[in-house]
Amino acid sequence: MGELKLMKGNEAVAEAAIRAGADGYFGYPITPQSEIMEYLMTEKPYETTGMVVLQAESEVAAINMVYGGASCGRMVMTSSSSPGISLKMEGISYLAGAELPAVIVNVVRGGPGLGTIQPSQSDYFQATKGGGHGDYRMYVLAPSSVQEMCDFVKIGFDMAFKYRNPVMILSDGAIGQMMEKVVLFDPIPRRTPEEIEKQCPWATVGKKANRERNIITSLLLDSHEQEQHVFKLRDKYKRMQQEDVKFEKIQCDDAEYLFVAYGSSARICQKAVDMARAQGIKVGLFRPITLFPFPSEELKKLSSQIKGILSVEMSLGQMIEDIKLAVECKVPVNHFGRTGGVIHSPGEVFEALKSTYLGG
Amino acid sequence: MDIKDIIKPENIVYKKTKLFTEKPLSYCPGCGHGTAHRMLLEVLEEMNIYSDTVGIAPVGCSVLAYEFLDIDMQQAAHGRAPALATAVKRLMPDKFVFTYQGDGDLAAIGTAETIHACNRGENFTMIFINNGIYGMTGGQMAPTTLPGMRASTCPFGRNTEIMGNPLKITELLAQLPGVYYATRQAVHTPNAVRKTKKALRNAFEYQKLKKGISFVEIVSNCNSGWKMTPNQSNKWMEDNMFPFYPLGDIKVPQLEKV
Numbered sequence: 001m002g003e004l005k006l007m008k009g010n011e012a013v014a015e016a017a018i019r020a021g022a023d024g025y026f027g028y029p030i031t032p033q034s035e036i037m038e039y040l041m042t043e044k045p046y047e048t049t050g051m052v053v054l055q056a057e058s059e060v061a062a063i064n065m066v067y068g069g070a071s072c073g074r075m076v077m078t079s080s081s082s083p084g085i086s087l088k089m090e091g092i093s094y095l096a097g098a099e100l101p102a103v104i105v106n107v108v109r110g111g112p113g114l115g116t117i118q119p120s121q122s123d124y125f126q127a128t129k130g131g132g133h134g135d136y137r138m139y140v141l142a143p144s145s146v147q148e149m150c151d152f153v154k155i156g157f158d159m160a161f162k163y164r165n166p167v168m169i170l171s172d173g174a175i176g177q178m179m180e181k182v183v184l185f186d187p188i189p190r191r192t193p194e195e196i197e198k199q200c201p202w203a204t205v206g207k208k209a210n211r212e213r214n215i216i217t218s219l220l221l222d223s224h225e226q227e228q229h230v231f232k233l234r235d236k237y238k239r240m241q242q243e244d245v246k247f248e249k250i251q252c253d254d255a256e257y258l259f260v261a262y263g264s265s266a267r268i269c270q271k272a273v274d275m276a277r278a279q280g281i282k283v284g285l286f287r288p289i290t291l292f293p294f295p296s297e298e299l300k301k302l303s304s305q306i307k308g309i310l311s312v313e314m315s316l317g318q319m320i321e322d323i324k325l326a327v328e329c330k331v332p333v334n335h336f337g338r339t340g341g342v343i344h345s346p347g348e349v350f351e352a353l354k355s356t357y358l359g360g
Numbered sequence: 361m362d363i364k365d366i367i368k369p370e371n372i373v374y375k376k377t378k379l380f381t382e383k384p385l386s387y388c389p390g391c392g393h394g395t396a397h398r399m400l401l402e403v404l405e406e407m408n409i410y411s412d413t414v415g416i417a418p419v420g421c422s423v424l425a426y427e428f429l430d431i432d433m434q435q436a437a438h439g440r441a442p443a444l445a446t447a448v449k450r451l452m453p454d455k456f457v458f459t460y461q462g463d464g465d466l467a468a469i470g471t472a473e474t475i476h477a478c479n480r481g482e483n484f485t486m487i488f489i490n491n492g493i494y495g496m497t498g499g500q501m502a503p504t505t506l507p508g509m510r511a512s513t514c515p516f517g518r519n520t521e522i523m524g525n526p527l528k529i530t531e532l533l534a535q536l537p538g539v540y541y542a543t544r545q546a547v548h549t550p551n552a553v554r555k556t557k558k559a560l561r562n563a564f565e566y567q568k569l570k571k572g573i574s575f576v577e578i579v580s581n582c583n584s585g586w587k588m589t590p591n592q593s594n595k596w597m598e599d600n601m602f603p604f605y606p607l608g609d610i611k612v613p614q615l616e617k618v
Binding site: 026058061066068069193206219 | 412414446455472
């Protein structure tokens, strides 16, 4: 068993980056995720593992530093919160177009605009449907605990390199700020330049005599070539759907009603499940862990036994669209949520289930 | 002398650098980019550092530079090359890194990245092609467009009261402690080309010292955007661009004596 620590979600992300053997972190402060860079600057990994940590002049510069570092085959990451992620979207589109691996952490706060610094889940569309320009997707992981904030950094890097694609960890201000016990995984040494060249033969690290020059670009002026490139990306996203969908089912086996929720909302729903079960109401919780690829197949399978689904989100209802698509509208799907940085209580969620499906 | 004698290997004075790919340059005939590319490649070849060099060219006429330069290259989003270069150099401090940017890229959309990379004193080389106009997108006004100079978005000439003054970005950057070397050159005559090559050589030699940015501005023509013949554009550049953007070193390091 690894080292046990009490940590904030944001600190767990930072510690996990060091332990995962990351080569670089480039960021720009914004509440509620500034502790990630603060932790890295305090821990000084550049003195221990050699990891580069740099505060950029803007979110735009930070994501483009990530692009530069990823182009060299390096394990690089950035983090931000909603308004900052909007600024990074240009760079994320380029990362996807140039097929570069990177981990991007979004500790979501309420919006739109400058919004609030309180937690929210209103960036679901932006994370899962593109966000930047063009036909692309990110692999999106949604942690619901500080432990997962830690573990998903490592999984995120694995997926980023497996698919040569940007990965987003879609967290929120509640998970970023709360403290929980974490079991830290054992540190993995950073790869040597030789290992990187072997594992990433596409990386721009200086053209050696024994190979063609490497070019990192997202520019394909010929529209037919561009179409082929997008088809190639689509096939990659299909592969994610087949090989790396992640979800969790809690008390779903005999469930007649289902909460579908991710991240903080899933934690709240878990309590609501307990409240309902105490009153003999058979409710389960289905928690998508990957928001893209969405666990549509599993949800569809479950829907045959279900009388109704409540999509519980800290937003006006964004994931509900994916749920409806998954169950092909064969089961009633309703939304309950608070937004603007307000967090729903388990009691509210339970009441919403009762008023929606059980006649109050 | 007969042509057969001239092309004998022992008589060859100048030949194509091996670092050019076979692809014909896509720049307009008479444009300075081709010469600037060549001088850069000659320096990389002469210093024998090309296999340890990563180049970064963002959006603008040089967006296809990687088609012509036989080295590892990254294509950046508009204006962001200095951010990419910062990460590349920090993650691989022993490699040579350069950005190759136009005026819109370096002095307009990418001003923040330019100034902050220079201010941090990143250890890479910036090559800045300044032709006072947006070439690729069809001749719009640049931050470096001269007062009164016409462009498609200032068809009656740049009115400084409305559109502001041209930005002498290299002089501005030279003020920053993180800039180790700043110079302004041109590539329109053989003499100017030789000086530019020397400046580029200096820039890469200084990069080895890891004391900050080495910055080479190359004032160039855009005969298409300026709507002139190549010869006319070179003459116009001498008469109008050089008085405003005088050639020569702006900041030269005081090297410690060994």
